Amino acid sequence: MTTAPRSPRLLMLSTAMLAVAGIAFLGMPHGQEPPAPTATATHTPSAPSHAAATPPVGKPVADTAATTSPAAPRPFVVQSALPPHGEGTAGDPAVQQNLETAWPADLPATDERELLTVGRALLRADATGIGRTTWPNAFPDSGQAVAPAFATARFRIQAAIARRDHSRNSAVVHLVWAGTDRSGTFTDLRISDWHFTRTVKKGAATWTPQPRI
Template identity: 70%
Template sequence: MTTTPPSPRLLLLNTVLLAVAGMALLGMPHRQQPQTPVAAPPAAPTTEPSLMAAMPSVHRPPAAGAPASTAPESSTPSAVESALPPHGEGATGDRALQRNLETAWPPDLPVADERELLTAGRALLRADATGLGRTRWPAVFPDTDQAVAPAFATAGFRIQAAIARRDGSPNKAVVHLVWAGTDRGGTFTDLRVTDWHFTRTVKKGAATWTPLSRT
């Protein structure tokens, strides 16, 4: 059996096609090998801005002669910061704030003691901010016989939340209060924080809680 040789025309066509294919391959860019990404060095830890930058000033009873609400201090426990809701929440925010405070600081006082401390703490704060009822605590407000303009107006004054807890000893306690009020300049501010400290005293065989003097 004999095989017919390919025609010269077919051989020429194949040669041209192979040449074109070779030139196309030579003209293509070489494929770059994938590079292994270099892991970036871990970022150095950063310190988040203090929560106090977005919080109202924290207050404790200041030195004699100045209202407690006008003396900022940063020693209030940070749990207050995390429990504070946004400003301007109104009564709804007050209820949420009270729940948050109670969750942050579980009760650690007998119910009767807590009730007594809360009643006294609320009255002390109102007397300190508005000037009403200061004569009840002459040791705390020794300037009751002087004409002292209150730092905050009675109208608009509101205690938003309050809790009483031990203060490092069964015979010491602190009342944490969050409140709102309008100052002399007419500026209303809520989420103000004030602490009142108490010590347990015994009079005529009965124990009672006495607010600590500022002197």
């Protein structure tokens, strides 16, 4: 189960990822090359004057090639910060780098590690159905038999970050993942997020996952 980011920061992050990835390029059929850019016409006078073409004798001739001749167009190259779909584990570091660049760290390292550990486990439980009973508040239906939406063997978290969510006592774990659903369709670069609130019990702070809406 995937959900669209619900906070302005998540919307910004998702938009940045899709924009940098080059939606049009990723959506093209395999093997199709992007169209070459259209060269911009350079305006030149249709009938240059004789005085401009033949300078007076005895005066140096200025090099006007840079201003009268259009520069040769450079090859058009589509560069994407995200790997193409189906790249496999080799493309995961690029996905992780994209998340970290688009959304700089803003949590203490200890909090970030805790949130990432729990966030990854929650996503795995949500997608495969394994381990839901560990978080009955996050999964109200954990006591019921639920058919897994994705196969465990083909489930993979490609990247994850934990960041603040509006206040110092709320956070969100943003995850990008891949999996094969019950119909046998494999899809990567899926996006999910889990929200947490920070609570203090007996002097120790802990992050509690919130139920999915």
